Amino acid sequence: MHPCRLISAVVEHSSGAGLAGQYQLSNLRAIEAESIHIIREVAAEFERPVLLFSGGKDSVVMLRLAQKAFWPGRIPFPVMHIDTGHNFPEVLEFRDRTVSELGANLLVASVQASIDAGRSVDEVGPDPSRNRLQTRTLLDAIAEYKFDAVFGGARRDEEKARAKERVYSFRDEFGQWDPKNQRPELWSLYNGRHRAGEHIRVFPLSDWTELDVWQYVGEEGLDLPSIYYAHRREVFRRDGMLISTGPYVNAREDEEVVETTVRYRTVGDMTCTGAVESSADSVDDIILEVAASRLTERGATRADDRVSEAAMEDRKREGYF
């Protein structure tokens, strides 16, 4: 199997196939066209869309697609980061640089501010995480700014509850997702109709896989936070994951801290995102590594999904990303 083969041409010419063969898009250009179509539909039909930007690779791809959708016009909606206060510093630096280069309007909704205002309470216990607290901050920001469409970078290949979610995912006045009562979604005719107070989560990368994202990063020459590439870091092993030492999480007495060469497959909180041992320091090396990996990116690196068989479904029902 060589699913990692890179295709750089926009149009593939297949020999002897006649006219139709000439007019054939590669997989990447077909899903790109589909995503741009979705982003334009949202901008046209909603009053106040917003694009969630974490600085992770999926949101970087989504931002590029938004840029393409309206070029040479500017992106006609703001970009919002749900800031847990437990971010990798490299990712925050990247976020600010990227957004300012683009001239986009960045909003930051802070979990710490929600805690200070008494809207959320930090978890207690052995491994506290602010993962779940993001939902309250996100829903408050949606209400405050009256957003009616919220772009997220989630992909269906990431997780089994997400595999069932629509491109346009309806949320009721409590921000809840009802997986058993989803709107049928046919062709590319999206139904964004909603009442005041309700909103739609929109996932333009639904049909992208992790490999597609990396191939696109390579073809488009997109910048990513440095932690996606191999680097030296002090880590310790917890629940089979390599957790970085840092200001928000400390190794316990029985957890040995070692310095090793790692990279991150996903970008989340420092408290719940694990690194993988890797020497891949270029996009091409990462594509080879992803193609050969026998673990999903979330299974390998996210403690937040390991809580139970339905951890993601339960969080999504409450209004999570």
Added chain:
Amino acid sequence: MELLRFATAGSVDDGKSTLIGRLLYDSKAIFEDQLEAVERVSTQRGDDYTDLALLTDGLRAEREQGITIDVAYRYFATPARKFIIADTPGHIQYTRNMVTGNSTADLTIVLVDARVGIVEQTRRHAFLASLLRVPHLLVCVNKMDLVDFDQAVFDSIREEFTAFASRLDVADMTFIPISALQGDNVVQRSANMPWYEGASLLHHLEQVYIASDRNLIDPRFPVQWVVRPKASSHPDYRGYAGRVDGGVFRVGDEVMVLPSGLTTTVSGIDTFSGPVEEAFDPMSVTLRLADDIDISRGDMICRPHNRPTVGQDLDAMVCWMTDRPVKVGDFLALKHTTRWVRAVVRDIHYRLDVNSLHRDEAATSLGLNDVGRVSLRVTQPLFYDSYRRNRQTGSFILANEDNNVTAGAGMLLGPD
């Protein structure tokens, strides 16, 4: 690498989950942590074997009840193609899910149990694939290992299916004898069936020719968004962003804009990566036109001598998708290409029995999962083609005006 979308329908008994599990496993698209999770749950439940259906049944309710209730999308790739599977349940109460899964499919796999032969569900799956005009139908006669890989069994099923399918509108039909459980003819050609000379299932999926399935004849460009940067870098720029929903547009082409009927020429085709000379289905581009004419979202750009039908009276096959039935006189919201309009149901000609294809002309309403022929009148003219000719400009969705849920899916009938 090309993209192929295919739909499957069926219940656990058909071996559908086993088949998908095998395709994913053999193409290395199932990961160790997913497999471990499935094995853990199977063991906890006391299953005799690892239930690969748990890989696709992502919702808590599905795992608890051991059923698939919704469309699940799965992804895998080989060196030749990337595949998106729309995996749907097969029972009649999930007709709407099958319709959804088939709406974007290039190919549909219909599974037949070799021991049982063609049953009601087989006919329904084939009918829905033809109703949604999926260009390729692939009939997999499964569990061949349980009939001693007997060619006579396969031949008789193929004959019976072909006779039935002659009543349907299926462009391309292929039959493959397989054993999903043992892997015969799934990825590799089977040594147990030397009498079968065709391709393995995976090979067929990699090779089936899909490039000419789109409409590359009739240029159609529904306008999604008007690009007007009003920036110093592009002070007078005005472009029309959208997706090509049929045909090919080239710089210099004479085009007509509907509903105004004004004609002009394409002066440029822009993308973020630079201008292109031509754009074809399904590219998302921005068209610039030589003349300054009033164009907004919902308008259609086509060719003066190749226009879609313009009309307010629609005749369509409709699949109903919500509990509250639809009857003559009901008002609904209707979305076609980039346009929302109001529609009133003028007539329900008949309800189709999706198992027997019998037409019930006495029907006065369509309920959940019903399919029927319906006439609608809409508030503004639509620019449409028959669904037969163009799946994008020939389709629409209906939504309830009060609770906004997507209530129906329509396929337009036309002169051709």
